[in-house]
Amino acid sequence: MERHITYQLSPSGEPRVQIVNQPYLSGQGVDSPLDSEDENYTEVSTSDKEDFVPVFEEPEKKHNALRASTAPARPLTDIEEFRRSSDFMLLEHTVMCASQLVQRQDQNYDLDSEEGQRACKKFLNQIERMTEVFKVPTAARTYREDFSKAYRVLYKDGSLCYLTEILDSAQERIPHLWVNSEKYVFSREVLDAGARLFNSFMRLQHILRDLYNRVCEETSDGTVSQITQEIATTLHQFDAKWVEFEQLYVLELMLIESDARRYITQSIDLEKELQSLEIREKCFGRMVIESEEYHDCRLQLVKLVGQINAVANVEGKGRDDLTVDILVYAESILRRSSSGQSRAVLHLSDQIKAAFTNIRLLLRRYELNIEVVDPQLRNNPELVEALNLFESTWEKGKTYFLNRKRFEQVVFFSNLVESLGEQYSGFKEQIECRDAELFLSLPGLLVHKCLEGEDHGICNHFFSLMFDETERSGLHWKTLKRAYSRGKLAAFSDQEYKEIVEHMILGVDVDPDQRFQALSQRWDNLDIVLNKIKQIAMEMHRFKPAEWNKFLDVVLGAEAAA
DSSP states (O other): OEEEEEEEEOTTSOEEEEEEEEOOOOOOOOOOOSOSSOTTOOOOOOSOOOOOOOOOOOTTTSSSOOOOTTSOOOOOOHHHHHHTSHHHHHHHHHHHHHHTOOBOTTSSBOOSSHHHHHHHHHHHHHHHHHHHHTTOOOOOOGGGGGSOHHHHTTOOTTOOOOOHHHHHHHHHOOOEEEETTEEEEOOHHHHHHHHHHHHHHHHHHHHHHHHHHHHHTTOOOSOHHHHHHHHHHHHHHHHHHHHHHHHHHHHHHHHHHHHHTHHHHHHHHHHHHHHHHHHHHHHTTOOGGGOHHHHHHHHHHHHHHHHHHHHHOSSSOOOOOOOHHHHHHHHHHHHTOOTTSOHHHHHHHHHHHHHHHHHHHHHHHHHHOGGGSOSSGGGOHHHHHHHHHHHHHHHHHHHHTSSHHHHHHHHHHHHHHHHHHHHOHHHHHHHHHTOTTHHHHHHHHHHHHHHTTOSTTHHHHHOGGGGOTTSHHHHHHHHHHHHHHHHHHHSSOHHHHHHHHHHHHHTOOOOHHHHHHHSOGGGOOHHHHHHHHHHHHHHHHHHSHHHHHHHHHHHTHHHHHO
8 A cells, every 4th residue: 555645625625634545556666765865964054144245347347448538437337337236246156156056967956965965055045145135025934833843953043944955855856755664655736846846946047047148248128127126036936936845845744754653653652551551550559460451552562563663673573473472471480480490481581571661661752752753763773772672582482482382492401501500610611601512512412311302302393304214314313322222221320321421411521430330441332422412413503503593592591691
């Protein structure tokens, strides 16, 4: 669907502007920022322009022939007097500025480069000065009082303020803008007004240049009064066209901005409602989490955050399928937390809750001044950062909290890693320093647990090929199982054999006497078993690297934070 700006008559007969959805007809156009002008160029036109000091040539040297010293001086004509005036010098300087405008190959003016902007700004400043000097009646600009702060800051009170940004929009006549992946189509009224303004701009240059040439060549049939009147009329017409376009164009830009921010404003309203419910339930001494109204309000807010994330999170995936169930489950884990609970699971629950709180706090700041929010939501760094944190934590919650089997796997493995870290200082140091050995030890631990049938299906999830005997990895696994079973049979104690294998996987030094006591030298196959475990472990963490790293990120999250 396209969002079109239209004008309709209200019951009182006044025109009313609104945005309506219309079927999408064309796939052309690319996502562009809200303003086609350079956002960094905020210099404005003012009335305090550079002063022009007329420099007159020596009398009679250029335009009059030498006369006899005894002959009386010929009285100057009106045109000659005008050529000596500061008004003519202003006209001449304006024509010179017009000649310095930078044109592109398509005959439009270059208002993107610094040189082109500077030349155009100088010419528009000259037009403002001429309007003041020739006392041209100009259109009222009271409509600027209705502009948002972001636009009012560009204008100076009491000044005409011909902005190059407005002229650029008029000459380009872009029919639509892409904002937050939505197409906004300008009304026909704006496009026509832009065409009239640009035509008036071209006509103004032509008339001023023509008048200047006629005055210089003394080919003008009119009087000075007629010339100045023609200048004033042309400037008046240009000003009228400028005001017509500026008023319509900025109005529609503000309408587009307001519509593009609607997800933010709706989220702010929901945040205010959440605060109100929290205060109300607290006053009644009830748990707000048990309120159905509170749950529905949070559900709507999370859904809106997902929509914002889909269009604004340029650093992440832009997921919009993260539901409030993730937050509810995380809160339930925190309420049921005990001393034996997995620290990794508690840490992830805290992160999920904190990410949501962070977005709520940001919405409260936006409520103070919504205009600080760039309508192109991806251009708000603070918002993007908050959304990226929201997506990364909630995505883990969706994977490991809402899937019961995956949740059990995380709890099992994180508890195993945490308990081993408490037992062995060397392994704890690997975790804290993120040693390269750690990323071989962790999958090695899982392979060892799989040999005992205690891995909760983690190995099958991350490396299913190791169970396929038609694959090379499957043959390695078959060989490992046979060697491990023989080692346990030959050992004096199954438990001692398991502990020694575990120590070797973790890089814990094994006492030779302990090894000899557990397994006679003749049947000692520990090195063979360890090599096979490391071989399969290396293949495991390479099989699904992205998913495996995310799993480890959750398992080691609490340790990393500590």
